[in-house]
Amino acid sequence: MLAVEVLGSHMHYLDTGGDxxxxxxxxxxxxxxxxxxxxLEHADLGGRRAIAPDLIGMGRSGRPDLEYRLADHVEYVDAFLDALGLRRLVLVGHDWGVAIGMELLRRxxxxxxxxxxxxxxxxPLESWGEFDEGGREVFRRLRTRDEGERMVLDDNWLITQVAPDYAEFYPDARSRRPLLQWTREIPIAGEPGDTAALMAAGWAHLRRSPVPKLLVHAAPGVVVTPAKVEQCRAExxxxxxxxxxxxxxFLPAEAPEALAAALSAWLRTFDE
Structure with missing residues (x-):
């Protein structure tokens, strides 16, 4: 992996080096x-340069003294793009990478x-009712002071139960603080207010933006349900x-060949 200095810290990234x-x-x-x-192993990007950063505080990137709010991550990725001189790019996002990508598109x-x-x-989610039943209970616990700290920082629940392949990057309580904060950033019923406002602005811009968009979804999906797919198609x-x-x-890990094929076919339309 490579690394670049960003806002007084550093961000590591994968880079295929295409022209x-x-x-x-x-x-x-x-x-x-x-x-x-x-x-990326399966994708045919037509000679494009593929770059995948570790978000600040995650993976092998630096862990500066931040709150690790959505706005912090946007600032660091925005500065990362400038540090590498990336222009006229295509963004691909999964999970919180989607919200970051929407804001970058707006900026x-x-x-x-x-x-x-x-x-x-x-x-933003209008209410807890937009979660599936299992997710609703888990995220209520993660967002409860002290219980969330115990689950993520002390017991390492997010890694052991959700993503064990990433254990090497989050070996102790301090390294896991960004993970806990992400669980508390999802704007539900208007809270946290600043994140809700940021995501609302990103969604509003996405609805106006003429740039080509690709939604890859599974069935029934976890975050992106059939109803949300239809909303995207309509709006x-x-x-x-x-x-x-x-x-x-985790579509990129669960179905990498199918995802690579979808991305590759979509990117080819940029060359037509």
Missing amino acids: GPPVVFLHGNPTSSRLWAKT RPDGVRGFAFMEGHLR LPALTTVRIDAPGH
Whole structure:
């Protein structure tokens, strides 16, 4: 992996080194750039340069003294793009990488050529009722002071139960603080207010933006349910949707060949 200085810290990243326009892959919680490795092995990007950073505080990237709010991550990825001189790029996001990507598209309306997304919240949730029953109970506990700390920091629940392949990156309580904060960033019934406002603005811009968009979804999906797929089809311009067979939330790891095929076919349309 490579590393670059960003805002007084550093961010590690995978880089295929292609000569073509850049495609930036953004992971979410509680993973790292490794999430995209198998997908990139199978993808035919037509000579494009594929770049997958570890978000700040995650993977092998630095762990500066931050709150690790959504706004913090946006600032660091925005600065990361500038540090590498990336222009006219395509963004691909999973999980929280979707919200980061939406805000970057809003900030850089002339600098992003396309946006592909999967299994990430696109807008604030009106109520806890938008969670599935299992997720509702778990996230209530994660967002409860002291109980969430015990689950994530002390017992390492997110890694052992959700993403054990990433254990090496989060060996102790301090390294797991960004993971806990992500569970508390999902805006539900208007809280936290600043994150709700940021995501609402990103969703509003996505509904106006003419850039090509790709929604890759599974059935029934975890975060992106059939109802949300239909909402995207009804409200987002220039949208392509592709359904792939995947059992859960982590589509890039669960169905890398199918995802690679969907991304590769979509990217080829940019060359037509």
